[in-house]
Amino acid sequence: MSNPSAARRHRRRAALGWALALAVASHAGQAQEVPPDPAAAAVESGATAATGPVRVRYLLDASGSMRARFGEFTRLEAASAMVRALDGGLLRGAPRLRERTLWAYGARSHRLMRDCSDVTPLPRGRDGGLEGALGSVRPTGISPLVHALGRVLGSSRGTAPEAWVVFTDGSDSCGEDPCRWVERAVASGSRPRIYVVGLGLDAADAERLGCLTEKTSGYLLDLQPGASWGRPIGRLASAVLERGLLRLRVAEIEGADLQGRVYREGSSEPLRTIRADRREEVPAGGYRLVLETFPQLEIPYVEVLPGEERVVAVEDVARLTVRALSSDNEPLPARAALTVEGKRELERYLSAGQPVYVQPGRYTVRVEVGDSVLGNETLELGPGELRTVSMGGTGFVRARAAGLRHLAGLDVELQAYDPTRPAVVSPSGSAVPVPAGEYRIRVHSLPAYVQERLEVAPAETTAVVLRGLGILRVDLRDADARPLDVRVMLMRAHDGQPTAHEAPAATEDAQAIGPDAQPGAPDAQLAAQDSQAGPARAEGAGSVVGTFRSGVNQAVLAGTYDLLVETVPTRWERGVRVEEGSERVVYIGGAAPVPRDRAGQPGAIRSARPAEGT
Structure with missing residues (x-):
C-alpha cells in the first residue's frame, strides 16, 4: 500500500499544478494586448534568432524568502510561472534559439547553513522544456546572487551574445555587490545583457539590482503583488530578442x-x-x-x-476621396488624375472611390470616364482634413426670400462656373434638380442680386435664403379708377448715398458676396436708354437702377428709392422706403398714360414737380 503522506503530497502538487496552469493562462490572456505575440511578428517580418542572443540563461532565486506570498501564490510559484511564459514567448519568437539553461540558487541547503555556494544548474526535460526542472525547485537557503552570476559566467563558451534573466525578491545576501561584480569580472565589450524580474523589491535592493542591469544594457522589471505581469513579460521577451x-x-x-x-x-x-x-x-x-x-x-x-x-x-497629412456619379447619383467607374498645382511632373492617377493620403497644399483634380472628361476642380487641403470631391451627379436647389412667403414672378438663375453648362432657372420656393457643382446665384431684382460660390452636392437639397429683398408695386389708376400699365423708373435716392441693403445675403449652404448694382448691368443700360426717350430726370435724382411696369410685384433690394412714373404729367415719388421681407405699395390715382404716335414713340411730355413719397 502506498505511503499516505506521499499520497497527500502528490495531491497537493497536482492541485498546485492546476492552479499555476490557470494563473499562467490568465496572465497570458492579458499579455496578448501589447506587445503582440513575438512568434507571429517573427513569421511576418522574416526575422530570425540571429537578430537576438544565441543563448538565454534563467537564474531563479530559490532562497527561503521566496516562500512568502505574492498575491494568490508564493513568490517562487509566481516566478516559475513567469519563467514558463517568458520561455514560451522566446521560443515562438526565435524557434532556432540555440541554448536555454535554468539555474537555481539557494535551493539545496538550509538558510541557517548560509551556504554562499548553493548554485545548481537544472536539467531540461527530454523535450527540451523547463517544466520538470521548475517543479523540482524548493525554496530553502539564502540568496548567493553574485556567486550564481559567476558560475553562469564560467559556464559560458565562446563570444556568442547571451541574455540572462534573474527572477528574485532581493539582492545578494552574502555581502556581495552585483554591480561591482560585473564591473570587476566582465569587460564592458563582452558583457551579457542582464535583465532582472523583481518580485516586491525594497528600495535598497531595487537600487543595487538596477545598477547591475544598467551596467549590462538590460533593465529592471519590478513587479508588485496583485499587479498584472502578462504585458511586462511580453515586453521583456521582445527586449531579450533585441x-x-x-x-x-x-x-x-x-x-x-x-x-x-x-x-x-x-x-x-x-x-x-x-x-x-x-x-x-x-x-x-x-x-x-x-x-x-x-x-x-x-x-x-x-x-x-x-x-x-x-x-x-x-501630422501633415490629409485624406482625399474622388467620386464619379451618374445623373442618377450612382457610382461610375472612372479614374482621377491628381496633380500638384504648378508642378505637372507631380501627378498621380487613382480609381474613383479610392481614398488617397496627400500632403497639405493645392491640387487640381481631373476625372475621366472613358475617353471623356467628367470635370475639373482645384482644391486646397489642410493638415488632418478629410475631403470627398464628387463630380457628376444631381443635386437640388430650393431658394426663398427671407420674410416673403411668395415671390410671384421672381426666378433664381443658377449660373455654372463651367461655361459649357447652361444656366438653370429655379422658381422661388421650388426645389429643382441641377447637376452637382458650384454655381453663381443671380436674382433678376432691382438692382440685380448676385451670390457667389453656391456648392450643390449630389443627392442633397441645398436651401438658399435670399436676404435683403422686398416687394415694390406701383398701383396706378386713371380718373375712373381703372388700372394703368405704364413704365416706372427706379432710381437711388437723390442724396447720392447707396440705398440698397448692403448686408451680405445669408444662406444655409453658401456665402454671399452681395448685390450687383454696377452701372453696366443690362437692366441699368435699358433704363438709361428709356430715360433718353421718355421723361427727363429731375434735378438732384440718384443713379438709375432699372425699370418695371406698374401693377407688377417687383423684387428690389431693401433701401430707399425715387420713382419716376411715365404719366402725363410725369409723376415723381421721392423717398420710397422698402424694408426686407415687406411688400410696399405706392398708390397713384387720377393719372393719364403718355400718348404715343403710330410708331410707338412718346409724344410731348410735361414734367411735374417732384412729390414727396407716399
Whole structure:
C-alpha cells in the first residue's frame, strides 16, 4: 500500500499544478494586448534568432524568502510561472534559439547553513522544456546572487551574445555587490545583457539590482503583488530578442489606414510594410520610413530600442476621396488624375472611390470616364482634413426670400462656373434638380442680386435664403379708377448715398458676396436708354437702377428709392422706403398714360414737380 503522506503530497502538487496552469493562462490572456505575440511578428517580418542572443540563461532565486506570498501564490510559484511564459514567448519568437539553461540558487541547503555556494544548474526535460526542472525547485537557503552570476559566467563558451534573466525578491545576501561584480569580472565589450524580474523589491535592493542591469544594457522589471505581469513579460521577451515595437499614428484622422515601408538604415530593400495604428515588431535599430502619400513623404531616421514602443506621429497629412456619379447619383467607374498645382511632373492617377493620403497644399483634380472628361476642380487641403470631391451627379436647389412667403414672378438663375453648362432657372420656393457643382446665384431684382460660390452636392437639397429683398408695386389708376400699365423708373435716392441693403445675403449652404448694382448691368443700360426717350430726370435724382411696369410685384433690394412714373404729367415719388421681407405699395390715382404716335414713340411730355413719397 502506498505511503499516505506521499499520497497527500502528490495531491497537493497536482492541485498546485492546476492552479499555476490557470494563473499562467490568465496572465497570458492579458499579455496578448501589447506587445503582440513575438512568434507571429517573427513569421511576418522574416526575422530570425540571429537578430537576438544565441543563448538565454534563467537564474531563479530559490532562497527561503521566496516562500512568502505574492498575491494568490508564493513568490517562487509566481516566478516559475513567469519563467514558463517568458520561455514560451522566446521560443515562438526565435524557434532556432540555440541554448536555454535554468539555474537555481539557494535551493539545496538550509538558510541557517548560509551556504554562499548553493548554485545548481537544472536539467531540461527530454523535450527540451523547463517544466520538470521548475517543479523540482524548493525554496530553502539564502540568496548567493553574485556567486550564481559567476558560475553562469564560467559556464559560458565562446563570444556568442547571451541574455540572462534573474527572477528574485532581493539582492545578494552574502555581502556581495552585483554591480561591482560585473564591473570587476566582465569587460564592458563582452558583457551579457542582464535583465532582472523583481518580485516586491525594497528600495535598497531595487537600487543595487538596477545598477547591475544598467551596467549590462538590460533593465529592471519590478513587479508588485496583485499587479498584472502578462504585458511586462511580453515586453521583456521582445527586449531579450533585441526587438522593439514600431507604430505609425496619423494625427487628427481617426481610423486612418495609411501604409508605409520600413527600411533598415542604409538599405534600399524594404524590411516590411507598416500600417497606421498597428504595432509591428522589428529588430532594434535605426530605420527609414517611406509613407504612401502623394507626394511621397519620407521620415529619414527612426530609432527603435529593445523592448520599447516607438510611436511615429504624422501630422501633415490629409485624406482625399474622388467620386464619379451618374445623373442618377450612382457610382461610375472612372479614374482621377491628381496633380500638384504648378508642378505637372507631380501627378498621380487613382480609381474613383479610392481614398488617397496627400500632403497639405493645392491640387487640381481631373476625372475621366472613358475617353471623356467628367470635370475639373482645384482644391486646397489642410493638415488632418478629410475631403470627398464628387463630380457628376444631381443635386437640388430650393431658394426663398427671407420674410416673403411668395415671390410671384421672381426666378433664381443658377449660373455654372463651367461655361459649357447652361444656366438653370429655379422658381422661388421650388426645389429643382441641377447637376452637382458650384454655381453663381443671380436674382433678376432691382438692382440685380448676385451670390457667389453656391456648392450643390449630389443627392442633397441645398436651401438658399435670399436676404435683403422686398416687394415694390406701383398701383396706378386713371380718373375712373381703372388700372394703368405704364413704365416706372427706379432710381437711388437723390442724396447720392447707396440705398440698397448692403448686408451680405445669408444662406444655409453658401456665402454671399452681395448685390450687383454696377452701372453696366443690362437692366441699368435699358433704363438709361428709356430715360433718353421718355421723361427727363429731375434735378438732384440718384443713379438709375432699372425699370418695371406698374401693377407688377417687383423684387428690389431693401433701401430707399425715387420713382419716376411715365404719366402725363410725369409723376415723381421721392423717398420710397422698402424694408426686407415687406411688400410696399405706392398708390397713384387720377393719372393719364403718355400718348404715343403710330410708331410707338412718346409724344410731348410735361414734367411735374417732384412729390414727396407716399
